[in-house]
Amino acid sequence: MGGEVGRVELAAADGGRLLQRGEVVEVWHATYRCLMPDDLLAHAEKLDRSDPIAGFRDRFVFPDDGVVYFDGNSLGRLPVATRDRLRAVVDREWGADLVRGWSRWIELARQVGDVLATGVLDVDPGEVVLADSTSVNLYKLAAAALDARADRRAIVVEADNFPTDLYVLQGLAAARGLELRVVPVDLDRGFTVADLDGVLDDDVALLCASHVGYRSGARADMRAITARAHDAGALTLWDLSHAAGSVPTPLRASGADLAVGCTYKYLNAGPGAPAFLYVRSDLQASLRQPIWGWFGQADQFAMGPTYAPVDSIERFAVGTPSVLGAYAALEGARITAEAGMAAIAAKGAALTDYAITLTDAWLAGYGFSVATPRDADLRGAHVTLHHPQAWQITQAALAAGVVPDFRTPDRLRVGLAPLYTRFADVYEGFVRLRDIMRTGHHQNHPAERTRVT
Numbered sequence: 001m002g003g004e005v006g007r008v009e010l011a012a013a014d015g016g017r018l019l020q021r022g023e024v025v026e027v028w029h030a031t032y033r034c035l036m037p038d039d040l041l042a043h044a045e046k047l048d049r050s051d052p053i054a055g056f057r058d059r060f061v062f063p064d065d066g067v068v069y070f071d072g073n074s075l076g077r078l079p080v081a082t083r084d085r086l087r088a089v090v091d092r093e094w095g096a097d098l099v100r101g102w103s104r105w106i107e108l109a110r111q112v113g114d115v116l117a118t119g120v121l122d123v124d125p126g127e128v129v130l131a132d133s134t135s136v137n138l139y140k141l142a143a144a145a146l147d148a149r150a151d152r153r154a155i156v157v158e159a160d161n162f163p164t165d166l167y168v169l170q171g172l173a174a175a176r177g178l179e180l181r182v183v184p185v186d187l188d189r190g191f192t193v194a195d196l197d198g199v200l201d202d203d204v205a206l207l208c209a210s211h212v213g214y215r216s217g218a219r220a221d222m223r224a225i226t227a228r229a230h231d232a233g234a235l236t237l238w239d240l241s242h243a244a245g246s247v248p249t250p251l252r253a254s255g256a257d258l259a260v261g262c263t264y265k266y267l268n269a270g271p272g273a274p275a276f277l278y279v280r281s282d283l284q285a286s287l288r289q290p291i292w293g294w295f296g297q298a299d300q301f302a303m304g305p306t307y308a309p310v311d312s313i314e315r316f317a318v319g320t321p322s323v324l325g326a327y328a329a330l331e332g333a334r335i336t337a338e339a340g341m342a343a344i345a346a347k348g349a350a351l352t353d354y355a356i357t358l359t360d361a362w363l364a365g366y367g368f369s370v371a372t373p374r375d376a377d378l379r380g381a382h383v384t385l386h387h388p389q390a391w392q393i394t395q396a397a398l399a400a401g402v403v404p405d406f407r408t409p410d411r412l413r414v415g416l417a418p419l420y421t422r423f424a425d426v427y428e429g430f431v432r433l434r435d436i437m438r439t440g441h442h443q444n445h446p447a448e449r450t451r452v453t
């Protein structure tokens, strides 16, 4: 039942008729309710009115450009507190304190780690630190895990993990002569514990997976997968880039060993802000990361001649952190912690549900289908839509002031960052997408892709 909601024509032997608002009909054993476009808008307005974290939208910078932003899963919006903090830091701390600022800055990476630990990731202070990029952290923790299981010769990774994760592990496997077992997964359903059947054995040192898949938004069962890996004696390394700040991360409940993630997506710390890493406290003393830098050194300013890693999460740091990026990550983590992950996750589920409803109602008739799992417990806060012309539709959307993004091979991602996205924004963005399909404006955009998608 594609086409436009509210004008569903019931073709029947008696010649068909227009349905009434709210009327429920049965067609081929399925029941349908006839919704009018304003029902869907009224629904959005009702959800916005009862949204307990609606007020957080005012904590972000919104230029007066009418843009509907569906890409907070790629680069989060700028928080007002971050803009003000960075201005103050540039003027007073960098501009005036100069090198004396280090007495404060030296604590920052750990301080942000603690806010992330307690307010976002639900683990203990001292288990998370801000450092480097997600790619580099993945390298450091994977190498540390491989060293800790040096008698084992295999790494397991899901095939649809983020490309940087695959590349980093390919590099480690090549350098160390290890076997990389790439587990095929369904691109839309994502990584499931059943995908591990026959894959794990006592040669596997490490399993690496994303909690929320970047392409489909599918959420992996961290508990079940970690349990299976642990049964085989392997360590687990989770990439939380699309999960941190969008869904609860059951690191503690699952007993996961290691994790990494971005701060510039749902944590709103800005382009290129430093990443975080997590190492379960009881593992820290036994793990050594491969880059022996002075920010991981015990008694760093003794400037001793030989590396001896500090007895804390900071042993996984390397060199001088980005102070501006760390302040931005601090503010982003604080806002997220203040809103609370339970409220954020509940809103993310409702926003994505609503986007799926609009897709079914308005876009299915134009060749769209929902790639993301329909069960909210099985997804993060973005919805991925299939369409053979997804690239051109993405370009037409940008021209119409809607910012989703494109992912290969034929998918449009709609990221719905819960802290600042209203249900009415979802409605407006989908109205524009529907209008593109109705007018065929996407046909005016070339099929060739640009460098950044």
Ligand SMILES: *Cc1c(COP(=O)(O)O)cnc(C)c1O
Pocket (backbone or CB within 6 Å): 133, 134, 135, 136, 162, 164, 165, 210, 214, 239, 240, 241, 242, 262, 275
């Ligand atoms: C965005 C993302 C990254 C990015 O890594 P960088 O080192 O920050 O470029 C890594 N992994 C996943 C799953 C991501 O979504």
